[in-house]
Amino acid sequence: MTLIQEKVKQAIDILRQQEIDLWLTFVRETSGVRDTALDLLVGPADLTWQTALMLTRQGGRLAIVGNLEKESLGRLGVYDPILGYDTAVRDLLRETITRLDPQRIAVNTSRNNVHADGLTHAMYEILCDYLAGTPYAERLVSAEPIINSLRGRKTPSELARVREAVRLTDEIFQQTFDYIQIGMTELEVADFMQVQVKARGLELAWPAENCPAVNSGPNSPVGHSGPTDIQIERGHILHFDFGVKYEDYCADIQRVAYLLREGETQAPAEVQRGFVTIRAAIEAARAAMQAGVTGNHIDILAREIVTGAGYPSYPYALGHQLGRVAHDGGALLGPLWEKYGDSPKLQLEIGQVFTIEPGLPVPGYGYIGLEEDVVITERGAEYLGTHQAEMVLIQR
């Protein structure tokens, strides 16, 4: 079974659980704006003309597509029947939906999860026009719960890919720690890491501008900004945020190292204290994560460990889901801030992969941020790959 076949089968199970009669993905010219639901419904191929992919809770897998794309869609071995058209999709779509007579039609619109929000405003209007005069325009609901479950619950073959991405990311981190010399710039180190990614035939997990992020010392701007020409010095905390994509699945990992000054055999006490605090927050979060708890609960718990130790509250969520992209949407380990919508209120599910990534500044030294990738199993959350248990010490 291909990954697409596996995910479509899983989607139909989810429709049954959620009592949704029809999940309608309605797209066009996907080389432009691309509904990410297509990644799981058709793979990387683009669809040119207005196309409707329809899964039903009875197991139906219908597609309506421009005639010139019937052949390629058919090769997936997923959709049957595939109905083609040349000039206008309207009547075929209207007739097909009328025949299915669904009570609830899920479409890809969501305020909370961008991956359930591939229906543009104009395509929504077009769809409502096509369904005008039928009862069906009134029966549209958000596909967010379907897509949250479908993207979140990794199948074994998806999980194997994430594990491999994590392993490869870790391997490149180890090489990088060996490579670093005093006086190198953040940009030089980032270049080295990107060369390692290319040499393995891999892609970066997010755009090259800030993959990796490299921050050396207290003056490097932390956040989603890229590496700079700041030089690595002894006494700096060196912070990385990096991940590779392996067969379409991502890792997203932060690591920290300390550049020992002459005479030092370990990091200064305040650096150590920062590291231990972040480590403790991550481990507490991981231990508390299990199916059924909300992501907000986990965020509060980890955040209190950091703020309770006297550090500022990090201005972002503790962790996000990980999969085909680094920020995979759905349930979030986050605070109840408006920008996060309802995502922090969702319950964790088995099969989801999360990052856990608290951080704090150590004045005069730099930024400590660790990020570990975990999967929710029936026994709770487990680290994917090796987690960073101790500060990496670099002596040059």
Added chain:
Amino acid sequence: MTLIQEKVKQAIDILRQQEIDLWLTFVRETSGVRDTALDLLVGPADLTWQTALMLTRQGGRLAIVGNLEKESLGRLGVYDPILGYDTAVRDLLRETITRLDPQRIAVNTSRNNVHADGLTHAMYEILCDYLAGTPYAERLVSAEPIINSLRGRKTPSELARVREAVRLTDEIFQQTFDYIQIGMTELEVADFMQVQVKARGLELAWPAENCPAVNSGPNSPVGHSGPTDIQIERGHILHFDFGVKYEDYCADIQRVAYLLREGETQAPAEVQRGFVTIRAAIEAARAAMQAGVTGNHIDILAREIVTGAGYPSYPYALGHQLGRVAHDGGALLGPLWEKYGDSPKLQLEIGQVFTIEPGLPVPGYGYIGLEEDVVITERGAEYLGTHQAEMVLIQR
């Protein structure tokens, strides 16, 4: 000046011409669903939290962005001021728009052009919520005319990139004609072409599944389906649809060759007649193209040459714009079919790059489709690169 700076400057000129006070691009989590207007407004970088990019006809270039992305957005040297926030964008956005007090606010929603349709339905609803109680929610208009002009009117540096993409595509076609042997499959030929693309450090202009399309003989499925294991035989028309992307700009070219049978020194009369018909349709279209005429006018003219010669009407538009993607949206050389919306009614503008790509089947031999890329200048339309004037004959 960077390409982004060049296009933002051009955008402000277009706002003045079109008398739009404010162009608002409102996005979030663009590693998921990505508004393609961002390609010209920020480049490849992703924006994580709700972000508003605002250009005004007075030349204002404001941005509201999550604090962790202020630094990287600032590096573009485009937006000033850049206002940051941590938890909620609502108040800052509302205050900023109220201060600007625009009469018409263009947002990225369009039934006709996917590249002007990056605003998802949920983001549209969120925006209307944020503006509720102000006069501004009522002042939203489509940014389609702005984006049509901005993507369409290539700057000299954009045009130089397209030209180079065309040149490189043509170079790979020449290599391929030399490489072909009887008995090779379509897939083998496609692999060879993709290896040439990689060897030059280039990308494909559209997904690898059908870039190139390779069709050998009468039984190969034409359309957006990929190459098959059909073998190349003498007496086959060999048809290609292929393009490379050079520094983010695409070529999109179709070529045909004929595999001479023993004793033949040219293609059979019916193959020749098909070729000459397509050639004539392309040249007539090119000669008629100029600023101010509609794309539909050109489509009718070329289509009549093909149908007038007794061939069926090709079930697609004569040509589309070309740029950052192979199907670049906006004015279309197309028939007035519902699926094409209003795009065929738009007038051509100077600086636009179009494909011209009629096609026809020759029963028993295969498919003849040529596709040439042209630019509209003050003197009319000019071919970019070498056009195919004669059937390529392959003797093996």
